[in-house]
Amino acid sequence: MTPTLExxxxxxxxxxxxxxxxxxxxMLRKFLPSTLKLLNCRSGYIWLHQHEAVVGVDLPEPAYSYxxxxxxxxxxxxALSSHLRRIVANGWQVKKPGEIIQIDSCYYHxxxxxxxxxxxxxxxxxxxxxxxxxxxxxxxxxxTACLACLQHAYLNEAxxxxxxxxxxxxxxxxxxxxxxxxxxxxxxxxxxxxxxPMNGVMGLTDLMLYSEVSPQQREYLDMIKSSSRALLDIIxxxxxxxxxxxxxxxxxxxxLSLRELIRDTFPPLTLRAKxxxxxxxxxVAGDVPDALDGDAxxxxxxxxxxxxxxxxxxxRGEVAVSxxxxxxxxxxxxxxxxxxxxxxxxxxxxKQASIFQxxxxxxxxxxxxxxxxxxxxxxxxxxxxxxxxxxxxxSDPGNGSIFHFSAVFNLTVKxxxxxxxxxxxxLLQADRPLDxxxxxxxxxxxxxxxxxxxxxxxxxxxxxNGQEAIDAWLVKRPDVILMDMQMPVMDGIEASLQIxxxxxxxxxxxxxxxxxxxxxxxxDRDRCLAAGMDDFLSKPFNAQDLLDVLMRTCN
Amino acid sequence: xxxxxxxxxxxxxxxxxxxxxFEHIERAILAGAxxxxxxxxxxxxxxxxxxxxxxxxIPIPVFGGIFPEIVAGRSKLVRGSIVCGLDVVASVYxxxxxxxxxxxxLVHAEQLVAATVxxxxxxxxxxxxxxxxxxxxxxxxxxxxxRNQYIGGGAGSLSLVQxxxxxxxxxxxxxxxxxxxxxWPISIGIEHGWKKFAGPxxxxxxxxxxxxxxxxxxxxxxxREEIEADSHRRFSRTNFHELAKxxxxxxxxxxxxxxxxxxxxxxxNNLVCIGEVPANHxxxxxxxxxxxxLAASSQCALYACVQVRPKVAxxxxxxxxxxxxxxxxxxxxxxxxxxxPDNVPLIGVLSLGEIADAGHTCLEFFNKTTVLxxxxxxxxxxx
Numbered sequence: 001m002t003p004t005l006e007x008x009x010x011x012x013x014x015x016x017x018x019x020x021x022x023x024x025x026x027m028l029r030k031f032l033p034s035t036l037k038l039l040n041c042r043s044g045y046i047w048l049h050q051h052e053a054v055v056g057v058d059l060p061e062p063a064y065s066y067x068x069x070x071x072x073x074x075x076x077x078x079a080l081s082s083h084l085r086r087i088v089a090n091g092w093q094v095k096k097p098g099e100i101i102q103i104d105s106c107y108y109h110x111x112x113x114x115x116x117x118x119x120x121x122x123x124x125x126x127x128x129x130x131x132x133x134x135x136x137x138x139x140x141x142x143x144t145a146c147l148a149c150l151q152h153a154y155l156n157e158a159x160x161x162x163x164x165x166x167x168x169x170x171x172x173x174x175x176x177x178x179x180x181x182x183x184x185x186x187x188x189x190x191x192x193x194x195x196x197p198m199n200g201v202m203g204l205t206d207l208m209l210y211s212e213v214s215p216q217q218r219e220y221l222d223m224i225k226s227s228s229r230a231l232l233d234i235i236x237x238x239x240x241x242x243x244x245x246x247x248x249x250x251x252x253x254x255x256l257s258l259r260e261l262i263r264d265t266f267p268p269l270t271l272r273a274k275x276x277x278x279x280x281x282x283x284v285a286g287d288v289p290d291a292l293d294g295d296a297x298x299x300x301x302x303x304x305x306x307x308x309x310x311x312x313x314x315x316r317g318e319v320a321v322s323x324x325x326x327x328x329x330x331x332x333x334x335x336x337x338x339x340x341x342x343x344x345x346x347x348x349x350x351k352q353a354s355i356f357q358x359x360x361x362x363x364x365x366x367x368x369x370x371x372x373x374x375x376x377x378x379x380x381x382x383x384x385x386x387x388x389x390x391x392x393x394x395s396d397p398g399n400g401s402i403f404h405f406s407a408v409f410n411l412t413v414k415x416x417x418x419x420x421x422x423x424x425x426x427l428l429q430a431d432r433p434l435d436x437x438x439x440x441x442x443x444x445x446x447x448x449x450x451x452x453x454x455x456x457x458x459x460x461x462x463x464x465n466g467q468e469a470i471d472a473w474l475v476k477r478p479d480v481i482l483m484d485m486q487m488p489v490m491d492g493i494e495a496s497l498q499i500x501x502x503x504x505x506x507x508x509x510x511x512x513x514x515x516x517x518x519x520x521x522x523x524d525r526d527r528c529l530a531a532g533m534d535d536f537l538s539k540p541f542n543a544q545d546l547l548d549v550l551m552r553t554c555n
Numbered sequence: 556x557x558x559x560x561x562x563x564x565x566x567x568x569x570x571x572x573x574x575x576x577f578e579h580i581e582r583a584i585l586a587g588a589x590x591x592x593x594x595x596x597x598x599x600x601x602x603x604x605x606x607x608x609x610x611x612x613i614p615i616p617v618f619g620g621i622f623p624e625i626v627a628g629r630s631k632l633v634r635g636s637i638v639c640g641l642d643v644v645a646s647v648y649x650x651x652x653x654x655x656x657x658x659x660x661l662v663h664a665e666q667l668v669a670a671t672v673x674x675x676x677x678x679x680x681x682x683x684x685x686x687x688x689x690x691x692x693x694x695x696x697x698x699x700x701x702r703n704q705y706i707g708g709g710a711g712s713l714s715l716v717q718x719x720x721x722x723x724x725x726x727x728x729x730x731x732x733x734x735x736x737x738x739w740p741i742s743i744g745i746e747h748g749w750k751k752f753a754g755p756x757x758x759x760x761x762x763x764x765x766x767x768x769x770x771x772x773x774x775x776x777x778x779r780e781e782i783e784a785d786s787h788r789r790f791s792r793t794n795f796h797e798l799a800k801x802x803x804x805x806x807x808x809x810x811x812x813x814x815x816x817x818x819x820x821x822x823x824n825n826l827v828c829i830g831e832v833p834a835n836h837x838x839x840x841x842x843x844x845x846x847x848x849l850a851a852s853s854q855c856a857l858y859a860c861v862q863v864r865p866k867v868a869x870x871x872x873x874x875x876x877x878x879x880x881x882x883x884x885x886x887x888x889x890x891x892x893x894x895x896p897d898n899v900p901l902i903g904v905l906s907l908g909e910i911a912d913a914g915h916t917c918l919e920f921f922n923k924t925t926v927l928x929x930x931x932x933x934x935x936x937x938x
Contacts (some may be wrong), residue, residue, distance in 0.1 A: 033917065034836075038808060040808050042701060043914060043917075066697055067697045070702070071702075
């Protein structure tokens, strides 16, 4: 082979060694040792630089050297280092196509890697200029590959930073989720802790209202009951909002009669409007279907909140509710528009968006004047969203507001609704006196239940925990058990499970068990029923609620 | 050959028995040897079960290997062993998994930096049938560089069945590299005598020690065409080695030099060599004649016999040169001994690949090459 052909073939082989990896060190490691072997060199060093003069600064360590330089270039190659320092000080300028320096009978070839680096080859005998020229073309390719590797490393670093930031955000999100969960658990616990004494306050108030009291005492007792109810509403709002935030609130769909629901919901609000001398009327358009599938409780909650707000913020004039059918619903569905119009104080345009945010009211003076948690609209808005609609407001400050929302319902058959028990002002004696076992650890609630049940003619045996309840059940075999869920020693769930197991093992008749609990979650009802209980009453309850559930279960 | 109480103490057994081997080991230890180099023939059929327990009881460092054949003075032994007692302590290190392409040999080699004295000779033996020998040597040189000198070769069996072939104080070892650090200088000659006759070819496909394509054509197809045309003989199912032993490959190096790669066998259209062949390299077909090979051995000895006060000459000569030169191989040994001073004993092996550092290039793995190293205690003309 001619020398030229040999040179070209070597050049070609070298060119193919360039850029075999995107990691700079790996790429140089795949390039340099093979290059040294092809060129019959002893060693080689590669520097990458910024093409700038660095006067008075030591020679930087090479980006890669083969073989490795132990102790650094200055220590292992002091003479070469001294030469290179001058070149660095001169802005890395090297003669083209390269220059050769002789140190102790060794020839060091200084070859520029484009304008970005320097390759130093140790070879005896030295390379001729033609070979260095041929190498120059390969080293231009090497420069491009090096810059690509550096760019890749930069992008990798940026990607790593982005990944770290994303990870930090995820961790922050997880922490927030954890904190939110802790908050929800705390609220649920607080709710339980507040509901338990509230049951005592409200129940004893009820009990006193059923007894002979003077008109002034009755007025005071009514005020206690009203204040208690207001406090319970606040707790319920906070609990609802917490459930919405944690995503644990779900709608309970069941057939409902829209007109019956409205008829049942609005009378207390009518009373409140009347107290403020406001006109209050509502209208359901004739084409709105009545039999719908929806969560009656939550729809009622939304209407009470919006109408209640309208009455609260209106000093004169009227509050009107219209219910109309919207077009565009899918087959088998109805899209119903609810609009609540008032002639109240209205809301400034810049405040209209924020009122649906939690803990926000139009301004602080509203809170001071009208009270409230600021959660009602946020909860209503979320519930409307869950029903497939949007809650919106149009308002003219000083002239009133219209809150309207649409909700999508599946059409269904008319539900069978039990006749509502009429409110009674006196407690009727029980038709059938019952032997009742009451398991309740709270002394006040225990006393309240005993008094109330005794007052209507029932006979009550008390137990202070689940184990005592089982023991008493074995001895007394009562007609019904009222079982608190949270008790020391053994809770109501465990006690109920054991009672049901023993009944099954001994072939005994099942004793009805009614859960009494200050836990307000729907999951608690499910847990009670799963443990074999027959019914569930949430604290605080009024006297009639308790008597109704007893009647329902024992009949 | 035996020269008691003068080191190096060289004890040769021509029977190839384990009893004789350990008898010689015992004698060397009693004579005051500080480390032992053991060279043995594959035909001895030494096994781990046979040797390991006794090797583990040797109180001084042991290194060496089992090779196709060994050389003691003018004798080429097909069976037998050599125990060479040295009056210098050799530090012996091993790097395992020499066939694992995912092994990072650099990490292990860097650990040797602190353990090796600059200027010391590293007798580097490898299991010659391992697949990553060149990669290992590349990393060894990357870590230690020119601060040390290297000589060695590939141990193993010409049957090409990989088995334990390196002596150590832990027993026989397989698929590993052995680095014995001896704090003596060495001068080295490396020659092969093969000449380019066809090419250049471009290695368009290769992995480890297997060439899959040359000039974008199946490797064996290209090889067969060239060899059959030159030799006027045809490859059959059984004669691959008989023809191929005279036609090795040469990896291109600048200024006409080549590094020889010996084709071991063909697997379909792939050619398996002793030592790695990098892809995208220029490669030639080489051939030689007895005269050129024998001239190379004389030249090799001349290069090796300079600037040291010689104590012992170590020969790593490729077994394929024996197969090629056949009866005339004795002339190769004679050529070397003619140059060596009379008082310098020659011991060596016929190896599966040779390892050496020529002094002006990087460390390489050679095939079909003669590597002669003269270990000495000082700098002085040989002759």
